[in-house]
Amino acid sequence: LNFASDNVTGASAEVLAAIVKANAGTEDSYGADAASARLTEVASRLFGCELAILPVTTGTAANALALSALVPPFGAVYCHETAHVMTDECGAPEFFSGGAKLLALPAPHGKLAPQQLTDAVAFARANGVHHVQPAAVTLSQATEWGTVYTQDEIGRLASTAHRLGLKVHMDGARFANAVARLGCTPAAATWQSGVDVLSLGATKNGALAAEAVVLFDRSLAAELEFRRKRSGHLWSKMRFLSAQLVAYLESDLWLRNARQSNAMAARLADGLATIATARVVEVVEANEVFVALPARVATALRAAGFSFLDWLAPAGASAPVFRLVTSYDTRPADVDSLLTAVRDAA
């Protein structure tokens, strides 16, 4: 059983059916198709506002393109030190923006705090022309530590950012998991709390390869169209990407899938809490569980066929830490098999 990531899964039946349906007949290309028009309608209804939505095929592209539309080449983008943009995108945000610099800030639970943003911007401004210029902040929702910013936390961070003249980007690779946790509307989780641009993930939660840049400020759309083309993410057969996102968003598939994966992570964390040799090291609010286990237990689990990633242990941890990720198609029996194996190995 594979708990290494939520992208080790296939795709939801509804998404596959939508692709098959989109396959019939001819359609205009490069986003001028009916599914792409429908996607704008569906997303606008879901987020309760007029917006522009541009599908791309990877989260890296969504993040890098979104940030490139928000910052100048001499801009500073503040992010958490564990942010995917910082650690896992091979410099794509810097490349796509023509040189903007990511500045990583440490903070507990994977969450940036308003005061550290204020301090970092003050430091930059004090250094004048010599420092990259504060331009944007990016927050991951859910975070890379599987925690979820509350609406209030997003609101306070975003209003601080705006007061400082920064744009606010949200890396929503696990946006559905976060909204499922918060129980609020997608609008409340984003633009109503001050988010300017969202990278909306779907691949980890039931799509085949579909993510999107969601612009709550539609004046950015024209520029982003060019940037997307230039990056090679303007699919000629865009209908196949848009159809996936329509199927994902128009019913409650996105939320249903996220609720399932979150519930499985909660089941896993609850089970691990009953095993003396296992210690869950971060609060579980979405679909990731970070657990400290003796190395010999991890080795035994892997020998028994379970996959999961080594993770960086927080300061002071006495045992190695591992990341276990659940997904929309994780079943209670899968979690229970893992728990049994941990008990046996321990």
Ligand SMILES: Cc1ncc(COP(=O)(O)O)c(C=O)c1O
């Ligand atoms: C927080 C976060 N952002 C973005 C991504 C998107 O990455 P990719 O470019 O692999 O689709 C991921 C995937 O692991 C992620 O965890």
